[in-house]
Amino acid sequence: MICIGIESTAHTFGVGIVDNSGKILANEKSVFTTENAGIHPRKAAEHHKLIYDKIIEKAMKSAKIEFKDIDLVAFSQGPGLGACLRIGANAARSLSIFLKKPLIGVNHCIAHIEIGKLYSGFKDPITLYVSGANTQILALASGKYRVFGETLDIGVGNFLDSFGRTLGIGFPAGPEIEKLAKKGKNYIKLPYTIKGMDFAFSGLQTKLNNISKKHSKQNLCYSAQETAFSELVEATERAISHIGKKEVLLTGGVAANSRLKEMMEIMCRKRNIKFSAVPPSLAGDNGTMIAWQGILEHKAGKKTRLIKSGIKQHWRIDEVNVVW
Ligand code: AMP
Ligand code: MG
DSSP: OEEEEEEOSSSEEEEEEEETTOOEEEEEEEEOOBSSSOOOHHHHHHHHHHHHHHHHHHHHHHHTOOGGGOOEEEEEEESSOHHHHHHHHHHHHHHHHHHTOOEEEEEHHHHHHHHHHHHHOOSSOEEEEEOSSOEEEEEEETTEEEEEEEBSSSOHHHHHHHHHHHTTOOBSOHHHHHHHHHTOOSOOOOOOEEETTEEEOHHHHHHHHHHTTTSOHHHHHHHHHHHHHHHHHHHHHHHHHHHOOSEEEEESGGGGOHHHHHHHHHHHHHTTOEEEEOOHHHHSSOHHHHHHHHHHHHHTTOOOOGGGOOOOTTOOGGGSOOOO
16 A cells, blocks of 8 residues: 655645555655745745645655555645645645545644654654644553643744744754754853743743854854753653653654754663654655555544545644554
8 A cells, every 4th residue: 555645734845655564665845945034834835836746746756656556645634834734735635536545634743753653663652742833742641642741832943943043044943053053162051941841942042032142153052952952851851750651752853953862862871761763854844754644544444534624723632542
């Protein structure tokens, strides 16, 4: 069985093709970027509208398959930006009708976890999910992915991107901040906000804005990363001692950051816990994770009727019954 997966929750239009054994046949994407601003939802949607057919074609070519070989069409049904989600949903509906193949709308956040499980071979991890809009500590309990800790304000990726704007870096800023941080030497003391299992980044963001002219970009980026990532590692460590699982998975766009991976690795090693981070190609939003999620849910007998395929902008992860 071959599934094509379409991702369009925010900045990325992605198309992945996966078979039922988990073999990745294609993982193509185009990311909306800016020189010195953030994501404008309508402009990102315009970007998706201009390139969606080309990315689908590109994925078909890399997978070396024809449309008749596709058995299932999966798409990111939510959560995300309405204007962007609609482009992917429309493309998926059209493909499903044209190919006369079942349609399956999946939860984007769950797909980030399941692709990490496929990659790592982990069965029941605690997941630190770090992306632009979302930052959560998740684990499966009584049939649902439950939120054990999360950001009280903005996602860590959004924090990095908006701090990047202060520094005059375009979107996405995470990779450039990582490069600058590697050259930083002096830690600048910054607000560290952690409340039980939850954490917050807006105080940190305000402080960085206020002092941005007083220090080098390198030291600012270094201190921003050390502070924000320490919050994430501390909360995950607490989750391990509360929940008692033996595996920790790092997933989402910020999981591409080598310093965050290193800090998580050190913490897990000390606690004798297995650790894995998704590779950069599967860290940021991608269609491959959507295709794989489609396969998992299809195997469990799920499908999405056309009339039920409307987008769900605010679809929380803990609303989904994990039946696969
Ligand atoms: P996602 O929404 O899962 O695609 O994640 C996108 C977010 O990941 C954006 O906020 C990026 O700035 C961030 N990001 C991407 N690469 C890196 C990196 N190497 N270090 C830190 N953040 C990153
Ligand atoms: Mg994402």
